[in-house]
Amino acid sequence: MFRLSNNLIGILNVLTFILSIPILCAGVWLSNKGVTECEKFLDTPVIILGVFLMLISLAGLIGACCRVSWLLWTYLLVMFLLIVILFCFTIFAFVVTNKGAGEVVSERGYKEYRLGDYSNWLQKRVSNTKNWNKIRSCLVDSKVCSTFAEKYVAVPAEQFYKQHLSSVQSGCCKPSTDCQFSYVNPTNWTATDVVQTNPDCKTWNNDPKTLCFDCQACKAGLLDQLKRDWKKVAIVNIVFLIVLIIVYSIGCCAFRNSRRDNAYRGKNGA
Known part of the structure; x- marks a missing residue:
């Protein structure tokens, strides 16, 4: 039977995969229909974000539901790096926006x-x-x-x-x-x-x-506008970091369960 952590990771990654589709479509639309310099500047980052979310959600979904340990390991590694990057960016955003006022x-x-x-x-x-x-x-x-x-x-x-x-x-x-x-x-x-x-x-x-x-x-x-926007983003990042840490913890449990299931099936097969 699938354990709760595997089911939760599967559900979360299905939602992430669904979210990646409109993001990717928006990036492709900007690439083909973008007229202004701002729109053209945004298309590549949006496409990269959409592809990244799609790939990582597929890795987490297949790894959790099919109990593929190496995919779950890759998923957890990427999640860990993402947590580290977001943490560093949040600290950096607070530091560089600390000075300046009208x-x-x-x-x-x-x-x-x-x-x-x-x-x-x-x-x-x-x-x-x-x-x-x-x-x-x-x-x-x-x-x-x-x-x-x-x-x-x-x-x-x-x-x-x-x-x-x-x-x-x-x-x-x-x-x-x-x-x-x-x-x-x-x-x-x-x-x-x-x-x-x-x-x-x-x-x-x-x-x-x-x-x-x-x-x-x-x-x-x-x-000055950027400073205020970055501080808002930094606060959102803190909330997002908490969510990521929770998901990462659930993923670790799913990874452990998958390894146990694979070991159990290996013993039975022997």
């Missing part, structure tokens, strides 16, 4: 962001020209500033300054406050005669496809 500006509802406030590792990622060109393309394709402009187009300057903008909107869709540009509308500003020490002031352009997408403030705003 600066409160007088008489402004939004905050300003400085690239130097964030961890060196994150700064290097966005300072790399190749990386930033891809990120910049994603920001343009996502129409984050177009939506921003449409939302606040009829808002006068006094009310606009009181708005609570997201870090990306504040850093990428408008010039920095210390540039002291004259407000026309959310994405249209006029330069003044004030001496500008912030290099972002010269980078700003009213062109909807340029704006402040190449500004240091835009990179900092993105890192």
